[in-house]
Amino acid sequence: MKFNRETGDNIRLVTGEDGVVQTGVAEIDEMMTRLGVSKIENVFAEGGTFRERRREAGLHLWYDVYAGDTQDHAETRAMGVFGDLPFINAVELIPVYRQEQSPVEKYINQSYSLAPEAQETWQAPKEEAETPYYPFNDPGLSLQWHYQNFGNKSGSIAGADINLFPAWEITAGRPEVIVAVIDGGVDYSHPDLAANMWVNTAERNGTAGVDDDGNGYKDDVYGYRWGGSLFPDSGEILPLDHGTHCAGTIAAVNNNGIGCCGVAGGTGKGDGVRIMSCQTFVPDNSKTDAYGNTIATGNTADAFAYAADNGAVIVSCSFSSTSNSYKEAIDYFIKNAGTDKNGKQTGPMKGGVVVCAAGNESSDTKRYPAAYEPCISVGGIRWDYTKASGSNYGDWITLSAPYGGGGTDNAIYSTYPTKSPNGTPKSSGYGYKSGTSQACPHVAGIAALMVSKFGVSQPDYVPNKLVTRLANSTRNIDSYLGSYAGRLGVGLVDAGRAVNYPPEMVPEKGREIYLEAFENVRINLNEYFSDPDGDALNYEVTGGNGGKLKVELEGTILVLTTISAGHSDVKIKATDLTGESVTATFAILAMDPKSEADVYPNPVTDILQVRMGKEVNGEVGVQLFNSAGVKVLDTKITVRPSKPGTIAVEKLSGGIYTLVIKYNGKEIKKNILKY
Ligand SMILES: [Ca+2]
Ligand SMILES: [Ca+2]
Ligand SMILES: [Ca+2]
Ligand SMILES: [Ca+2]
Structure with missing residues (x-):
């Protein structure tokens, strides 16, 4: 709950001789006794050098209160009672987060040798497989269909992926970009992660x-560990499967000849983005949750504040709950990430982006933080573009990304810890998982690539620009989604x-x-089109060849040969390496040098165009006479060498007219047929 400033600024928690913690505010202390409150503590740490910024944001006004009342609806009742107090500004449930690993599509932890898998029961539409190619030398990259899907595995469809390889030709990350993984601990000593850990x-x-x-x-x-009730808060990170797997998707080291790749894992030259491990899930051997995980949650709210204060500009959140809590912690991250304690930009983006798993309940019931408006909520697809069976859906999903599937090779391949939380070595180091937990770090990785390209060394890069561009660059996959069309966000992310x-x-x-x-003219199209990324452009030309003009393309050179005078439209499409294109229509105006004026089209219905020699540049008098010799038009038009003059004739009745063009003391006469 959050106190108002007047009260909250003056609270000093005091533990009495009986072990009971009191606030010093009589009404609160009475209420706590009545509700059997067992514990009250600050939600947020003071924050050292960031103490003032945290206080200004009001983080110090938040307290966790644990009610001893265990009857039904105890939480709702306590929230009501505290919420009614005049000096309490807000009451939220302490969320019980779970990691969004699918209940039905569970992971199998194994290394490269794949056991034969049961075939899928559904029939995917057939599309021709592309020939796989792999830009980096990591042996596991060929298992990571979710990055670039060549449709070469039974049941998969080429393109049902995050289209990562073309992105890697532009950027594979920058070490200035820090991504916080709020999750179980990341195995920071993993040979495929160590070089990309934030230190x-x-x-x-x-x-x-x-x-x-x-x-x-x-x-x-x-990073840091928030150990909840089971472990002390500490800098000691305990490696766990889920957090290590998510971290690998974001930034496993690329092109190092081992293991797998990460979306923003660099090119093998120390240039991957950096992973900050914010451990809020810890081992709990006393119980197993609905998904078979033995984990408990620590203080997630403070993890957001830590990430903001210590350089992360993206947070990856592969967990969810039904409580829309910790909104101010998320707001603090979004506002303050990338800036120092005075608000001056020090990082590669001014502000932060929070990417969240939508959850695996196969439901449209909102899960948080995903459904909290400022967050990016990530739904999940399979390797054939269909909705993953577990993925949540609804109008609160922002976009979707690969989730995995029911087997192993259709799941998401990434890093696993090389040791257990107590330090005992483990053999594998790599394995599969499925869930929106896996979809989420794909998007966090793409966001990190975007900051690498658009943010580093470029001031004024702000989260809004990133989120807008991220959404606009998705591919619409509604045609594959059946009844879920429009309910997995704007589309599939496309790196x-x-x-x-x-x-x-x-x-x-x-x-x-x-x-x-x-005449025969050669035009270098690279003088007319450019690519901001410096991509080589491919050209396609349509139109033109209507008898007046011969159009040929020799690489980037457009070769135009006029056959007769007149106007031809030629459409030119320039495409870059990712298939992005721009199309422009060129008006090719061919003038017969032996004729003083070209008048076209003839016959004409609405607009008559008048072209003259290169020396004519300005106003020209024009008159139109009908077949009876009556003058029906007398005006001036502007004729340029590059631009014909125009005469509107759509209102004239059909028939033959004589056009008289007066220029420089000369009269040129042309007969026109008006339809
Ligand atoms: Ca420290
Ligand atoms: Ca120290
Ligand atoms: Ca690797
Ligand atoms: Ca481009």
């Missing part, structure tokens, strides 16, 4: 038990499009090309 160097080179960098957390070398600018027209170049008739 707090002051703590690594510092003294055990001392907060060497003054951020309010001791010994937080790779290639997300980091790629489409080609553009060169603005100062006109779209009209002047030709002397019967």
Whole structure:
């Protein structure tokens, strides 16, 4: 619950001789006794150097209160009672998060040798498989269909993926970009993760038990652990499957010849994005949750504040609950990420982006934080574009990403811990999981690629730009979704499009090309089109060949040969390496040098165009006479070498007219047929 400032600023928790913690506010203390409150504690740490910023945001006004009342609806009752107090501004449930690993599509932990799998029962539409190619040398990359799906595995469809390889030609990450994984602990010593871990160097080179960098957390070398009731809060990260798997999807080290790849894992030159492990799930051997996980939750709210204060600009949240709680912690992250304690931008983006798993209940009931408006809510698809059976759906889903499936090779392949939480070595190091938990880090990884490209060294890159572009670059897959069409967000994420600018027209170049008739002109289209990413462009040309003009393409050179004078439209499409394109129509105006004026089209229905020689540039008098010799029009038009003059004739009745063009003391006469 959150106190108002007047009260909250003055609360000092005091533990009495009887072990009871009191606030010093009589009404609260009475109420706590009546409701059997067993514990009250600050939600957020003070935050060391960030203390003032946290107080300004009001984080210090939040307290966790544990009611001893265990009767039905005890929480609702306590929320009502506290919520009615005048000095309480907000009451939220402490959410019980679960990791969004699918209940029905459970993972099998194994290394490269795959056991034969039961075939899928459904029939996927047949599409021709592409020839697989792999840009990096990691042996497991060929198992990661979710990055680039060549449709070469039974039941899969080419393209049902995040279209990652084209993105890697533009960027595979930047070490300035830090992604916080709020989850179980990440195996920071994993050979395929270690090089991409965020490292707090002051703590690594510092003294055990001392907060060497003054951020309010001791010994937080790779992140921090919020241990809940089972473990003390500590800098010691306990490696767990779920967090390690999600971290690998975001930034397993690429092109290092081992294991798998991460979406933003770099090119093998130390250039991957960095993973910060915010451990809020800890081992709990006393119980097993609905999904078979033996985990418990620690203080997730403070993890958001930690991530914001310590350099992360993206948070990946593969967990959910029904409680829309910790909104102010999320707001704090979104506002303050990437800035120092004074609000000055120090990171690659000014502000943060929160990416969340939508959950695996196969329901449209909102799950949080995914459904909290400022967050990106990620639903899940299978390798044939269909909705993953477990994925939640509804109008609160932002977009979707690969979730995995019911077997192993259609699941998501990533890193597993090389040791158990107590340090005992484990053999595998890699394995499969399925769930919106797996879809979420794909999107966090793409967001990290976008910050790598658009944010690093470029001021004014803000979360809104990222989120808008991310949504706009998705592919609409509604035709595959059946009754879920429109209920898995705006589309399937597409990394290639997300980091790629489409080609553009060169603005100062006109779209009209002047030709002397019967000449042969070669035009380099690279002077008319450009690509902001520097991609080589592919051209396609349509139109033109209508008898007046011969159009040929030789690489980037457009070869135009005029056959007769007149106007032809030629449509040119420029496509870059990700398939993004721009199309422009060029007006090719061919002038017969022996004729003083071209008048077309003839016959005409609405607009008559008048072209003259290169030397004519300005106003020209025109008159129209009908077949009876009556003048029906007398006006001036502007004729340019590159642009014909126009005469509106749609109101004239049909018949033969004589057009008289007066220029420079000369009169040119042409007969026109009006339909
Ligand atoms: Ca510290
Ligand atoms: Ca230390
Ligand atoms: Ca690797
Ligand atoms: Ca491009």
